[in-house]
Amino acid sequence: MTEILFDNARWGQDAPVLSILTPFKGDDPTPLLAALGREPLARPGQAELLVLDDGSGDPALAARVEAAVADLSLPARFIRLDANEGRSKGRNRLVRHARGQWLLFLDSDMLPDRPDFIATWLDLIAKDQPAVAFGGFSLDQAPANPDNALHRAIADGSDCQPAAVRARMPEKIFTSNLLVRRDVFAAETFDEAFTGWGWEDVEWGMRVAARWPILHVDNTATHLGLDTAETLTAKYEQSIGNFLKITARHPDLMARYGSLKIAKLLRRAPLLQRFKPLLKAYVLARTPPVRSRAFALRLYRAALYAEAMA
Known part of the structure; x- marks a missing residue:
């Protein structure tokens, strides 16, 4: 597997508290990058962003992502793979490049629902130092149309729940908006035997919940990529x-x-x-x-x- 790395001008700064990890394959993550870049942080360098192109094979998309990374106010690294390696392996790879003590897995088709999305995660880290926390997701900013009406109904009925409801089954988490302390992830990585789509994040949550508390909070991001x-x-x-x-x-x-x-x-x-x-x-x-x-x-x-x- 060949990696092509691109770091923006701010990447050389000191190690941050929080590493935001965003893999994609074919989807365009630039709306998410723009939203994250617009948020002012209390202290520069508190957070960094790592983006992984998991074998999209689209030079035009890669060029757009590289340009977006170059413009970010956050320290950022763009990792481009020449072939797809899958959801679990890709996220494990992102962690190996990350420098923060907390890791925020944030899917490329998400969009923060509040202007202080990163700051809210940083405040939670400073206050509670959580082992794992799931922020949840919504459909608040997702366009409604006939093509995605079925997915909207499925998500509304089961996935878009407030923290108090989600906490009843704490292990049921998704990598769409998931905060993990580095030592926890070092002990329990994503199982690379899970290939294709589905269940690898819940399986990880089941293993982790047996050893650490999983906190559910209301710091949602919209899932834009309705199928x-x-x-x-x-x-x-x-x-x-x-x-x-x-x-x-x-x-x-x-x-x-x-x-x-x-x-x-x-x-x-x-x-x-x-x-x-x-x-x-x-x-x-x-x-x-x-x-x-x-x-x-x-x-x-x-x-x-x-x-x-x-």
Whole structure:
């Protein structure tokens, strides 16, 4: 794997408190970089930004990202890979380049919901020195359109929750907006056996929650990258192997998750192989109500898992 590094003029400053880590593949992270660069910090050099192009293979996009990194007021490094290495390996690579004692994993399709987003994380670090904290995410700034209506319904119904609700299942975190102390990550990195899409962040959360408290706070960022129904079904299809891994490793914790509960019920359903494509067709149809399509999508995911568990 070949790395191409670009550091902006401020990178040579002293090591910061916080390293913001943003991987991308094909998505354009420059709106996020611009938003982070607009936030004034109380002390220069408190935070740095590291951006990873995980094998996008798009020279024009790389040039835009490099220009954005060059203009940032934050110390910043742009890491460009010549081939894709995946979500877990890419994030582990970013950590190896980071210099801060706290690491903020922030996805490239996120946008902070408040003008003092970085400062809020720095205040939390100064006050509590948390081992792990999850800021949550919202859809507040995400444009609504028919193409992403299904994903919006899914996220609104399960993922966009206030901290008090999220804290009931503290291990259920996402790398979209996740703060981790460096020593914690040194002890528990992302498992690179998880490839493709899904579950690697929750599995990490399950391991970490057994050793350290996971704090849930309300410092959200908007998830701008809402998917089409076609992309969502494809991602769920890619997640089967990771689901089997996490279920085998953490059976007691996974027993609380609806996806496993429904999958176990569907294993006993007759004609599952015929039922599954009908569910997918309903999900992809544009005319049924979005809520019923969202319900069908959850069933489709569970049917995929049930078939793999059989």
